[in-house]
Amino acid sequence: xxxVISIAAGLLQVLAVAPxxxxxxxxxxxxxxxxxxxxxxxxxxxxxxxxxxxxxxTAMVTADKDPTDQDFAELKEKSDAAHNIxxxxxxxx
Amino acid sequence: xxxxxxxxIQQRSLAGWLIGSGTFLIASLIFLLGCQSNPVAIAKTPxxxxxxxxxxxxxxxxxxxxxxxxxxxxxxxxxxDEIIAADRLAKPSADALLQATLDALAAQHALSAxxxxxxxxxxxxxxxxxxxxxxxxxxxxxxxAVQGAKP
Numbered sequence: 202x203x204x205v206i207s208i209a210a211g212l213l214q215v216l217a218v219a220p221x222x223x224x225x226x227x228x229x230x231x232x233x234x235x236x237x238x239x240x241x242x243x244x245x246x247x248x249x250x251x252x253x254x255x256x257x258x259t260a261m262v263t264a265d266k267d268p269t270d271q272d273f274a275e276l277k278e279k280s281d282a283a284h285n286i287x288x289x290x291x292x293x294x
Numbered sequence: 295x296x297x298x299x300x301x302x303i304q305q306r307s308l309a310g311w312l313i314g315s316g317t318f319l320i321a322s323l324i325f326l327l328g329c330q331s332n333p334v335a336i337a338k339t340p341x342x343x344x345x346x347x348x349x350x351x352x353x354x355x356x357x358x359x360x361x362x363x364x365x366x367x368x369x370x371x372x373x374x375d376e377i378i379a380a381d382r383l384a385k386p387s388a389d390a391l392l393q394a395t396l397d398a399l400a401a402q403h404a405l406s407a408x409x410x411x412x413x414x415x416x417x418x419x420x421x422x423x424x425x426x427x428x429x430x431x432x433x434x435x436x437x438x439a440v441q442g443a444k445p
Contacts, residue, residue: 258337
């Protein structure tokens, strides 16, 4: 499984930086790359999180609204907290 | 043109077609398997795409932090180090995406207020589109590392 993903990821990285040679696929690169992310994080918890997030985004799209500075600020706060945990020395092995 | 040259050209064309078809089939398969709950597929504007990618990154990063906090990887320090290294690669890219998004929002607000220009809005949107793609590439290693580490 991981090997397939690694190969596909490498392939798509090449395609992403070689637009002239992949004119058909490039418009779909964004969707494909994130679909891979969704697919490979399909653990029980990951699927729930992604589904909730997808539902939130669907509501935004349906309402024809763009995310606000506040929406991004909330995500940034979560990202920084998670990053700090990863960078903390305690329990890092 | 000699027969040998024609044969070589035909062989190259066939190889190119096979590579191209294979690439598309692999990508399509992965896309179809992963199309459920795909935030980027839902997004319709550049800002929504940015939100989808950044939000996806945060979910994966939180899963990585949870793995570390839970001690599930205490006996696998190498895997934990891989996750931390992947996060160190992904986070600057995600932060650049965030900055590009904030720039695009600022350009949009300025345009709405009559202080901006369509050219500045276009530059901000192009930059945002670039980082939406680049961040997805840089986040992929973190996603893979976290998935590989799940018990």
